[in-house]
Amino acid sequence: MSGQAAPGKLIAQQAEQQGGVLAKLVIFALALGFVPISSYFLSRDYLWAGNTIYAAITAIISANLVLVAYIIESVREESRLRAREKQQQPAESKKDR
Template identity: 75%
Template sequence: MSEQVAAAKIVERQAEQQGGVLGKLLIFALSLGIVPISSYFLSRDYLWDGNTIFAAITAVVAANVVLVAYIIESLREESRMKTKEKGKQPAESKKDR
């Protein structure tokens, strides 16, 4: 019975983590579509006075910023998950090796 409870807790924890990961992926996917397009039109009209080349460069930079932010967030999340797992696992004994 206790093994079933432990297994259920593990499955529940993984489902919570995957739900958070999916939410972050959706947020970054939407921002990857919205941020460059809006930065192109806003910078073309208000920052560069109609110069489409500079506006396109601004959109490319905005897309790269979103991608780098996603990579940094995924690395931070992975390191947080590793530290949680490391803290919850019992110390390895000689018999386990």
């Protein structure tokens, strides 16, 4: 009976992980669209006093920061998944080798 339950648990865990990944992707995609545009207009009006070149540079930097944050979060997620898989695997004995 437990042999039949194991694949079901594995499928449920994978679906849960993929849902979290999809949510993060949507959040970062929205941030990648919203953050640079808003930083351009806000920095142009309030920080750089109408200078569009400095405002564009600010928008480029903010877009790159969002991309770097996404990469860092992806690497952290991957390391968490690997650590979780290591904890779930039973220890290998000399007899099993």
